[in-house]
Amino acid sequence: MHDADRTPSRRAFLDATGGALAAGLLAGCTSDSTIRPDRPVPSAAATLAPVAATGRHQAGVTLPRSAQRNLLAVVADLGTTVAPGPLLAELGETVRALTAGSDPRLLGLPPGDLTVTVGLGPRLVRTAGAALPGAADLPRFSRERIASGARGGDLLLQICADDPLLPPVAAAALLDRAGDRVRERWRQSGRRGTDVPVAKGRTAPRNVLGFIDGIVGPHTAAERERDLWLAGPASVAGGTLAVLRRMEIDLTRFAALSVAEQEAVFGRHRDSGVPLSGGTVASGPELGAKTPDGRYLVPVDAHVRRANPTVVGVGHMLRRSYSTDEPAPGLLFISFQNDLRTFTATLARMDASDALLPFTTTTASASFLILPGFDRQHPLGSRLFD
Numbered sequence: 001m002h003d004a005d006r007t008p009s010r011r012a013f014l015d016a017t018g019g020a021l022a023a024g025l026l027a028g029c030t031s032d033s034t035i036r037p038d039r040p041v042p043s044a045a046a047t048l049a050p051v052a053a054t055g056r057h058q059a060g061v062t063l064p065r066s067a068q069r070n071l072l073a074v075v076a077d078l079g080t081t082v083a084p085g086p087l088l089a090e091l092g093e094t095v096r097a098l099t100a101g102s103d104p105r106l107l108g109l110p111p112g113d114l115t116v117t118v119g120l121g122p123r124l125v126r127t128a129g130a131a132l133p134g135a136a137d138l139p140r141f142s143r144e145r146i147a148s149g150a151r152g153g154d155l156l157l158q159i160c161a162d163d164p165l166l167p168p169v170a171a172a173a174l175l176d177r178a179g180d181r182v183r184e185r186w187r188q189s190g191r192r193g194t195d196v197p198v199a200k201g202r203t204a205p206r207n208v209l210g211f212i213d214g215i216v217g218p219h220t221a222a223e224r225e226r227d228l229w230l231a232g233p234a235s236v237a238g239g240t241l242a243v244l245r246r247m248e249i250d251l252t253r254f255a256a257l258s259v260a261e262q263e264a265v266f267g268r269h270r271d272s273g274v275p276l277s278g279g280t281v282a283s284g285p286e287l288g289a290k291t292p293d294g295r296y297l298v299p300v301d302a303h304v305r306r307a308n309p310t311v312v313g314v315g316h317m318l319r320r321s322y323s324t325d326e327p328a329p330g331l332l333f334i335s336f337q338n339d340l341r342t343f344t345a346t347l348a349r350m351d352a353s354d355a356l357l358p359f360t361t362t363t364a365s366a367s368f369l370i371l372p373g374f375d376r377q378h379p380l381g382s383r384l385f386d
C-alpha cells in the first residue's frame with residue numbers, strides 16, 4: 001500500500017462520497033459526473049455494511065443475514081505445547097482489527113462485510129473439559145474418501161466476504177499472527193450463487209446442482225435459541241457446533257437425469273424450490289401427501305424426506321454451505337447446531353437410503369466448537385481457558 005493511500009484526505013473522500021457514488025453506480029448511473037478517472041471509485045466492499053465482530057455470538061453464523069458470496073475455511077493444528085488461551089485472545093484482536101479495517105496486513109482493502117468465525121476442534125475442547133459440547137469426534141460415514149490430513153483439526157478459521165480478495169488476505173494475516181504456534185492442515189474455498197428470495201426477509205442461494213439450498217433451518221429467534229446456540233455450560237454459552245464436510249458431486253451423472261428425476265432426488269422443484277407436495281418455497285414438504293394411485297409425492301428416498309428433522313427426531317441445523325470447484329465440483333457443506341447428534345443422526349439416516357448420496361464423495365470432514373462471542377473486555381476463548 002502506498003503511503004498516499006493512507007492519507008486522511010482519501011479516507012475522508014471515501015467516507016463522504018462513497019455512499020453517494022455507490023448509489024449512483026447501483027442505479028446504473030455512469031455519467032461523467034459520477035465517475036472520474038482522477039478519483040478512486042470505491043470497490044463493492046467499501047460500500048457493504050460492516051458486520052460487527054463482537055457481541056454475544058461470533059459473526060459468520062447468522063450474520064450477515066444473507067451469507068457473503070465467498071468463503072475460505074482454514075483448518076490448522078496447534079503445537080502440543082501451545083497454550084490455546086493467549087493464542088485465541090490474539091486471534092480475536094486480529095479479527096477485530098481486520099474487520100475494522102485497521103490492520104495493515106489488509107493491504108488497504110476495505111473490509112466491507114468481512115467476518116471471521118473461530119472454532120476449536122475436539123482435541124482442544126477436551127483439554128478444557130471432556131464432557132463439553134464439541135469434545136466428541138465425528139464418527140465415520142459411508143462414501144468417505146478422506147486423506148488423514150483432511151480429517152479433523154484443532155482450529156477453524158471460517159472467513160467470509162463478498163469481496164473474493166478478502167478471505168485469503170485475512171487468512172494470511174491471521175496465520176501470520178499465530179506464527180509457528182499453528183500448522184495449517186487443510187483449507188477450502190467456496191462461493192455462493194445468486195441469492196433467491198425464499199421468505200419475507202430471507203434468501204438462499206442455488207448450489208452447483210441448480211437447486212435452492214438452505215431453505216429449511218432455525219430461522220426465528222426462538223428456533224435459534226432452541227436448536228442453534230449453546231445454552232450452557234457458561235464457558236460455551238452463546239457458541240454453537242459446526243460441521244464441515246467437503247462433498248464432491250458427480251455433476252455429469254446428475255445432469256444426465258431428466259429434470260423430474262433430479263427433482264425426485266431432492267423432493268423439491270428445481271426452478272422454484274417448492275416441495276413436490278406443493279405449497280410455496282417456504283413450505284415444509286408434506287411427507288404424507290400421495291398421488292391418486294398411492295405413490296408419495298415426495299419419494300421415499302428424496303433428500304428432504306431422509307433429512308427431515310422431525311422424521312430423524314432432531315432439532316434444526318442451520319446450513320450455510322458453499323459450492324466448490326476445487327479440487328472438484330461439489331459442496332462445502334457447513335452446518336451449525338447446538339447438538340452434534342442433529343448432524344450425526346441425520347447423516348446416519350441419509351446413509352441408509354438417500355437418493356442424493358450416491359452422487360457424492362466426502363473428501364474432508366471436521367467438527368468444531370464455535371466459541372461464544374467476544375469483545376474487548378472478554379477476549380475470544382477467555383471463558384474456556386482462563
Ligand code: HEM
Nearest residue numbers: 211212213214215216247304307308309331343346347360
Ligand atoms: C452434496 C451434498 C448436499 C446437497 C447438494 C444438499 C442440498 C440440499 C437441498 C437442495 C435441500 C432442499 C432445500 C433446503 O431446505 O435447503 C436440502 C435440504 C436439507 N439438507 Fe441437504 N444437501 C447436501 C447434504 C446434506 C447433508 C450432509 C446433510 C446433513 C447430514 C443435509 C441436511 C439437510 C437438511 C436437514 C435439509 C432440510 C430437510 C427438510 O426438512 O426439508 N444435507 N439439502
